[in-house]
Amino acid sequence: MFHLGWFVGKGYSVHEWNKPWSGTIGQDWMEPDLYLDLARALERACFDYMLIEDGSFVADAYKGSAEYYLRNAYAVPKSDPLPLVPLLGHVTKRLGIVATVATSFYPPFLAARLGATLDHLTHGRVGLNIVTAHNDRAAQNFGLDRHYEHDLRYEMADEWMEVVNRLWASWEPDAIVADPQTGVFADHSKVHPIHFEGRYYKSRGPLNTAPGPQGRPVICQAGGSPAGIAFAARHADSVIAKVRGAAAAKSFRQRLSAQMQPLGRKPSDCKVLFATSVVLGDTMDDARDKRARMTAALADSMETRLAGMSYLSMVDFSKYDLDAPLPTITTNASRASFEAYLSGDGGKTLRDMLLDPSGGGLDFVGTPDSIAAEMGEIMQDVGGDGILIQDPLTRKTVAEITDGLVPALKRRSLVRKAYQHERFRDNLLAF
Structure with missing residues (x-):
């Protein structure tokens, strides 16, 4: 269990x-x-x-x-x-x-x-x-x-x-006796x-x-x-x-x-x-369709993810080119949570990372x-x-x-x- x-x-x-x-x-x-x-x-x-x-x-x-x-x-x-x-x-x-x-x-x-x-x-x-x-x-x-x-x-x-x-x-x-x-x-x-x-x-x-x-x-x-x-x-x-x-x-x-x-x-x-x-x-097709809709919606929520990465790292992600590989980011903030936000593939562009449908966990x-x-x-x-x-x-x-x-x-x-x-x-x- x-x-x-x-x-x-x-x-x-x-x-x-x-x-x-x-x-x-x-x-x-x-x-x-x-x-x-x-x-x-x-x-x-x-x-x-x-x-x-x-x-x-x-x-x-x-x-x-x-x-x-x-x-x-x-x-x-x-x-x-x-x-x-x-x-x-x-x-x-x-x-x-x-x-x-x-x-x-x-x-x-x-x-x-x-x-x-x-x-x-x-x-x-x-x-x-x-x-x-x-x-x-x-x-x-x-x-x-x-x-x-x-x-x-x-x-x-x-x-x-x-x-x-x-x-x-x-x-x-046994300090309390209450007698x-x-x-x-x-x-x-x-x-x-x-x-x-x-x-x-x-x-x-x-x-x-x-x-x-x-x-x-x-x-x-x-x-x-x-x-x-x-x-x-x-x-x-x-x-x-x-x-x-x-x-x-x-x-x-x-x-x-x-x-x-x-x-x-x-x-x-x-x-x-x-x-x-x-x-x-309710069915596998229902679940896959739901996931597909969620993935498609990521394109409209990129600013939310940029703001989230900025929140965790104290780094302003609005200044980075979305279509270039993300440079190495060092932070004194939340390191593990910030790294989980990234896709884990250093060759991907920032846009690719933002469009990654993974939740960062299992x-x-x-x-x-x-x-x-x-x-x-x-x-x-x-x-x-x-x-x-x-x-x-x-x-x-x-x-x-x-x-x-x-x-x-x-x-x-x-x-x-x-x-x-x-x-x-x-x-x-x-x-």
Whole structure:
């Protein structure tokens, strides 16, 4: 069997605005209903988790202006996903709920306290998607002139994780006595300052709230660069990976496993879910026609893809010749996500890359049953732990996946038919 996750890749934002099947998102984007409906559907389908992306800036890389991003609701407006977590927890009982936290901008004590609080409110079902953030504009919103260098961000994040782990461990498991006979609520001898002083962070501790039911929230991570993989090997319970094709997916799993073992961690301690795009049809011809229409529409959405590449890289792609091979691009921003956006063939022109219909991950086109069979074969070959469904997010796509594809997967016994445990981490480690 393999695990299932859903990546809300545009965060708590405006999904598929002004497109078919988007409903009234232009008016009610700030309401929680779309996410509540998604969470209910995912739990019915026995998904492991939903993960909500986040970012803290208004992009202006494309043509040196914020106009395109604001006019088209591209990653803006975007609200903080953390307040959604208890709402999602209230309408579900088993689904893991993962919100994004940027180590570069959240002080460790604040993040540890939020994580513990949300774990209590969800009865042990919260996860934190640990990112280092990728953009100078975000850094400038938090008082920096420029963002920290890419690999330095991960060095700092290592120390950040050490602090939050110590804070979550600052209360011993039996520190709360709550004995009305003795009048003792918490045993002071079992709550400890951490007195941490490192190169980048300093915290006295202890945490002023008790850790949640999981002790430590599930830690998710999405960095695919060498520094990101090394970070995941040390800290992550689940990794979301966006790589092109089964061979690259297999290589990613092998690289992560090789780095985990010297650290005393088994590969099974960290579940890798591979980003996936799915084009479903009632028949194979329906699915192929749908994919063909999507591919044809790319010619009219080239500016969107240019703006997206600019968003991820902080490089203005409007200045490049569409009909010339793309030169080597170096960026201090989101390296792995940016590279997944490219076609991978250095001989192609920028136009060819923009017209590439691939989603940048594992791509499936077919009927629910044909895709279920293909997913089973690829997961067996890759040695991966699961599939991560990614945008677009509309109620139609949710129904296609949860009421169309997942039943086909269940008929083949490829995914769980019921949750075995109450808590997120226990379900994640169940197989």
